[in-house]
Amino acid sequence: MDLVMKAIMKLKLATVVALPLLPLSSDAVEYGVDVVSSDYQDYVVHIANTSNDGQTTEFCGGGLIGGEYLITAKHCLSLTQDQSNDSRGQSGELRIYQGIEYYAETYYDVNYTVIADGKNPAQKASAVAKEASHGATLKAEYTAMNDNSGYDFNYHGDMVLLRLDRSVPHKTGALLYPVYDIDSRINYLPTDTEIIFRGWGRTESGESPDVMQQAVVKTFSVWGEPREWTIENNAEVGSDVYVECDYYDANFPAEGPNGIGCEFNGTDLFKVYGIGKQHLKSGDSGTPLTYGNYMLGIAKSELAGEVTFTHFATVLDVIGASINKVVYPSAAGMEVTQGSSAAMQTSIPVQNFTNDDVLLTPTLVDSSGMFSMDASDCNTTLSSLSGCVIELSFNQAAQPIDQEYNAAISLSNEHSVPVNISLVTDSSVGDGSVSGGGGGGGGGSVGAIAWLLLSITTLFRRKRL
Structure with missing residues (x-):
């Protein structure tokens, strides 16, 4: 289907306006492969949010929690012009697509209220205090950690938790966990781990994919442990990467096992890197990164070969207090072909x-x-x-x-x-649909003006996903 026909179909959507002109919509998964229906997890959803100007639409991902809650990136919403504001209590509308298709046939038009916001000053202060305390603990254990690094406790707060006005059914789910538990010192995302990321971002050719794409990414260090102060080039991902600190530099054996050059990077972000040509690019903000049964973070931004995710290590207590109930998939079970x-x-x-x-x-x-x-x-x-x-x-x-x-x-x-x-039936298996969806959807792509603006955004080195 050509671009004109896609744009015409897109206009049929009641709450989605054509021409998504925002930098959020440029490339996402490069050189990825189609996700097969049997691998789709229906708690991972594609969301559309119309901006304040009423003329543009932001497309992001999100993670459903118990059907009534959705977690996504703060910059995916258009509640205020100033993204630094605490938006708790504000409301808005979303269209939630469920299925592997870019515009899945099953969708839900929902109203939401923001119940947790990473920009909340009290939440930020609490998170930074936890980061500083953990950094101090590590420094006491590894006395040769670099004094000038590891104490830059940046906090971006690019996360919101939404309460939906109606439950969105989902058969699958994941446990919301920190990448690293400060209290137990358990690492839930081991170093040197390959992970499959799935999202709806654009392909390497710049087009909207027909279905969800997946790429393989890898970790080289985790948030909770010290890492090398300098980065090293890794041929596997074709990029410079931060690696886990081994407290020993073979080039300086006199320093002993607790060598210099190690730091704890206190921030609410962690990084992954695409394997080979497979990389994540802009377009998938808010989409969860999962490992096993754990949802460990949501996509925030990309720079060269690295992608940053907002993690929950210092804010899980805030999320818990906002939900304040026992949760599980709202429509647990399976689909079976007749x-x-x-x-x-x-x-x-x-x-x-x-x-x-x-x-x-x-x-x-x-x-x-x-x-x-x-x-x-x-x-x-x-x-x-x-x-x-x-x-x-x-x-x-x-x-x-x-x-x-x-x-x-x-x-x-x-x-x-x-x-x-x-x-x-055979024809409907794997489309991710759930009984009780909101209606029909359509296809879409960006127009000529959008392409011009998207090309301009590539001049900037760092982009939101």
């Missing part, structure tokens, strides 16, 4: 965002005999902010499926997770 006899499995994350410990005793309520579960991880007392994962299996006897099935997982007297196996 007539399929395949056995299926899915993970159901449960997270305690209250201030109190919550005792869980998971019990499967299933009259059909088609379900089984491993809830050993959740048969415990969840402390505040912690989470667990239930592994749910369906149709282990490999029977042909020709109807929907429903069950429930009773977590406690107060919490029960409804489970649904929805029946779909």
